[in-house]
Amino acid sequence: MSAKIEANAKKAVNRGEITKWQAAVRDMKVNRVAYLMVAPFFLVFFVFTVLPVILSLFFSFTIFNMLEPPKFIFMDNYIRLILDDDIFLLAIKNTLIFAAITGPVSYLLSLLMAWFINELTPKMRAFVTTIFYAPSISGQVYLIWTILFSGDQYGYVNGLLMKMNVITTPIQFFQNPSYIMPLVIVVALWTSLGTAFLSFIAGLQTIDRSLYEAAAMDGVKNRWQELWYVTLPTMKPQLMFGAIMAITSSFGFGGVITALCGFPSTDYVAHTIMHHLEDYGSQRFEMGYASAIATILFFFMIGANMLVRKILSKVGS
Amino acid sequence: MSKLRIRKSNHAMNRSFGGDIAINTILIIFGCFMFLPMFYALCQSLKPLEELWIFPPRFYVVNPTLKNFSDLFKLMSTSWVPFSRYIFNTALVSVAGTFGNVIFSSFAAYALAKIKFPGRNLLFQIVVYSLMFNSTVTAITNFITMSALGWVDTYWAIIVPAWGSTTGLYLMKQFMETSVPDSVLESARLDGASEMRTMWTIAMPMVKPAWLTLIVFSFQGLWNSGASIFIHSEQLKTFNYAISQILAGGIVRAGAGAASTVIMMIVPITVFVLTQSNIVETMSSSGMKD
Numbered sequence: 001m002s003a004k005i006e007a008n009a010k011k012a013v014n015r016g017e018i019t020k021w022q023a024a025v026r027d028m029k030v031n032r033v034a035y036l037m038v039a040p041f042f043l044v045f046f047v048f049t050v051l052p053v054i055l056s057l058f059f060s061f062t063i064f065n066m067l068e069p070p071k072f073i074f075m076d077n078y079i080r081l082i083l084d085d086d087i088f089l090l091a092i093k094n095t096l097i098f099a100a101i102t103g104p105v106s107y108l109l110s111l112l113m114a115w116f117i118n119e120l121t122p123k124m125r126a127f128v129t130t131i132f133y134a135p136s137i138s139g140q141v142y143l144i145w146t147i148l149f150s151g152d153q154y155g156y157v158n159g160l161l162m163k164m165n166v167i168t169t170p171i172q173f174f175q176n177p178s179y180i181m182p183l184v185i186v187v188a189l190w191t192s193l194g195t196a197f198l199s200f201i202a203g204l205q206t207i208d209r210s211l212y213e214a215a216a217m218d219g220v221k222n223r224w225q226e227l228w229y230v231t232l233p234t235m236k237p238q239l240m241f242g243a244i245m246a247i248t249s250s251f252g253f254g255g256v257i258t259a260l261c262g263f264p265s266t267d268y269v270a271h272t273i274m275h276h277l278e279d280y281g282s283q284r285f286e287m288g289y290a291s292a293i294a295t296i297l298f299f300f301m302i303g304a305n306m307l308v309r310k311i312l313s314k315v316g317s
Numbered sequence: 318m319s320k321l322r323i324r325k326s327n328h329a330m331n332r333s334f335g336g337d338i339a340i341n342t343i344l345i346i347f348g349c350f351m352f353l354p355m356f357y358a359l360c361q362s363l364k365p366l367e368e369l370w371i372f373p374p375r376f377y378v379v380n381p382t383l384k385n386f387s388d389l390f391k392l393m394s395t396s397w398v399p400f401s402r403y404i405f406n407t408a409l410v411s412v413a414g415t416f417g418n419v420i421f422s423s424f425a426a427y428a429l430a431k432i433k434f435p436g437r438n439l440l441f442q443i444v445v446y447s448l449m450f451n452s453t454v455t456a457i458t459n460f461i462t463m464s465a466l467g468w469v470d471t472y473w474a475i476i477v478p479a480w481g482s483t484t485g486l487y488l489m490k491q492f493m494e495t496s497v498p499d500s501v502l503e504s505a506r507l508d509g510a511s512e513m514r515t516m517w518t519i520a521m522p523m524v525k526p527a528w529l530t531l532i533v534f535s536f537q538g539l540w541n542s543g544a545s546i547f548i549h550s551e552q553l554k555t556f557n558y559a560i561s562q563i564l565a566g567g568i569v570r571a572g573a574g575a576a577s578t579v580i581m582m583i584v585p586i587t588v589f590v591l592t593q594s595n596i597v598e599t600m601s602s603s604g605m606k607d
Contacts, residue, residue, distance in 0.1 A: 024435045031434035033512045041425035042440065044481030047462065049447050052455035059458065066461065113347060116340045126593055128344065130586070131352050137589060138582035139541035139557050143564050144358040147571065156357070159374035190354065195484070195534075195600075202600035223336060237604020244448050244605070252451040255543075259561065274453045281457035282546045290457045298454045305449040 053298060059291035066287055077292035087268055088276055088293070094181075095251070095272040095297075099304065101185055103250030106192035107243060113193065114200035115227065129201055136194035142256060145187050149173040174261040177269040184260055184270055188253045196242030203238030207231060232315055239315060243308050251301050254278070273297045355582070361575035362386070369571055385572035389580075392563065392573050398551045400559065407556040410472060411539040414479030418535045419528055421480050426489035427516045431502055441490065445605070447483045456546060463547055474547035479539060485531040488599055492527040493520060495602040530599035533592050537585045557581065 018026075028035070060077055062070035081088050117128050135141065148156045151172040158170040173179045207230070212220075215230045232239070254274030261270055263278075273293060281290035361369070363381040393400030429437050459478070460469070468474045497520050505515045521528070543557040560581055564574040589596070 027433075027435050031432055034428040034432040034434040034437070037424040037428040037432075037512070037516075038437075038440065041421040041481060041486060044421065044477060045444075045447070045483065045486075046481075048459055048478040048481055049455060049483070050443065052458035052462065053450075055458040055461070056454070059461075066464065109347075113344070116344050119337075119340060120344075128348060129597075130590055130593065131348055133589065134355060134582070134586050135351060137537050137541070137585040138355070138578075139585070140543065140561055140564070141355065141358060141578050141582045143561070144354050144361070144575070144578060146564075147361060147575070148354065148357060153372055154370060154374055156374045156376065159372060163373040190351065193351070198596060198600045199603045202597045203604065205597065206601045223332060235604070237606055240605040241603050244445075248449060248451050252453060254453060277453060277457065278546075282460065287457065287461060294454050294457055298450055301450040301454070302446070 056291040056294040056298070059288050060295045062288045062291075064287040064291075065285050070288065073288070077289050078296075080289070081292055081296070087271060088273075090268055091271050091273045091276045094268075094270060095274070095300070097181070098185065098188075098253065098272060099247070099250040102188045102192060102253065103247050103304070106189055106250065107196060107246040109189065110193055110197035110242060110246065111200050111239075114197055114204055115231070117201060118204040125201075129198075132193045133197060135191050136197075140259065142187050142191050143259060145183075145190075146174065146260060149183060151175065175266050177267050180261050180265055180269050184253075184257050187260060188256055191256065192246070192249065194245065194249065196245040199238045199242050199245070200235070203235040204231065207234050236312070236315055239312055240309065243312055244305055247304050247308060248301065251297070251304075273300070358575055358578050358582070362572070362579045364572065364575075366572065385576040386580075389563075389573040389576045396559070398554075402552060403554060403556045403559040406472075406553060407540060407542075410475050410479075410542070410555065411536050413472070413476045414539045415532055415535040417476070417480035418482055418485055419531050422482075422486040422489050422531060423521065423528060424516070426486055426493055427520055428512075429486075430490045430493035431497065431499070431516075431520065432512065444483050444487060448487060460546055469547055470549050470553065472553065475539070475542065475545060479535065482535065482538070485535055488534075488603055489524065489527045489531060491602045491604070492524055492599050497523050526595035526598040529592055529595045533588055533596060536588065540585060 059070060061074055062072050063077075064070035113132055117125050117132075120128060150156075150158065151170055151174065153159055153162055153170050155170065155173075157173070158167070161167045162170065171179065173183055211230050211234065212226060215226060220226055220229055252274070254272055257265065257270045257272065258275065263275060264271055273296070277290055277293045277297065280286045280293060357376060360376065360378045362385050363378045363383070365380055365382045365384060368375065368379060390400075428434070429441050463469045463474050466473075468477070501519060502515055505519050506512075510518070541557055542555055543561055544554070548554055560574075560577040563577050
């Protein structure tokens, strides 16, 4: 390897000035092994993550049922989605409401709780962190909410309300349109203290104590000022990463919704883009139409992330 | 929770007593919100039949019994697909997916973090962008890809995509960048060690917290995977799917259902408790520079 580098270096010297392109090619040859090392991961990654995005953009301009070859119809899928599909418009509305609440709230909760937890002793910190983090990693344990809010008198909440004579007949919490959305949001928030939360916990622990001492000398008086002038600017990289995690998962609670109130939910009150996608993609096999939905969802997610990144880049500046 | 005490000495400047009380109060209230449903699941799983169906319902359990767990195992042995098969499926998918993900991510992360080859910034940028959308977007077209590969209704459809999961690669790369000094690698290279050797013998032992974290995250994700659009055969479905079926049984199986959620949550929580310090260490370098 090192002999090769020398040989290449000599060549470069002999030829005098080499172009940028030649330099790049030389770097590539020298670092062949690097490409070998990234190849397995990126092969899988491109096939199952990048390619699908490109493919769904392509299929979104076609009619495709997986039996006959795709037929090109240009923008018809998008026109049909926006002009003819009332349920899709409802799904967009629900998705945005859902994401606009769960995303920021879970993000702020993660940050606030991590900040509070950081003030505890190390043992307490580990214990409380586990309690807060547990619901997000415990699989379908959120289904316990269906028992808590079960629609008969044996559901804990109904039983309690009936005993206190607030209501006389049990409320069908997960069937009644006026309760579905708020309940689902609460459950989603319950499971949302995940990767971002851990990232904040870790970020807070690594902040150099001397920064606080210096800030105290400079006249920082209380913990709120400390938070704004020292803590947040120092952990900006974590804030960025946490935001991406929170936003991406705020668009991914479709499974929770289906598990709680079934599919479709009563009057489609909790019908999101994910549900619409699943409906057309894996039930009706209208792949072209589903691809158009996936493409729109993709741009929603990327757009939300870009927007938030822009806002966060202003923190502490 | 009652052990939350007001911190006295630990960097005490700039701390008002009122603020301490407010913070601890909020922590306790929110802690209850997070903890009580889990606790309720545990109570439900220990309740005998007559306590499950009393009115008004009771939160806690008076005469705890393990009958629900034995019922669950009885239910398992009479199901159409033997329950051990579901557990085997989950274990197989979790282990195979995690193994490939950790190996592939480690190699790629090392190259991205420590070898200056043309294109590495571009590749990493794409990875960062991929963190911004989730698998809902890719599921439909992946179904087309899977059927072209003939992988629909096989384990491959779940295992192989897990190998290219990006959160792990991202964390590993960031961690290597901050905790493996270039000088150490440089001296190994000067001694004539190949890149592969340098990575295995020098870099990998230094990033133990990162690969432990990767194992935990990847395993949790796969352990919790339920119904998939790629799998139709009952024999290939996972433990998590089977549990959701039991829970869907509703009234009849309320006790067994609660017992199964408890079994389901014990594994990831235990794993997290055991590895927490490593995970937090890894996450400390998770930050994203502009």
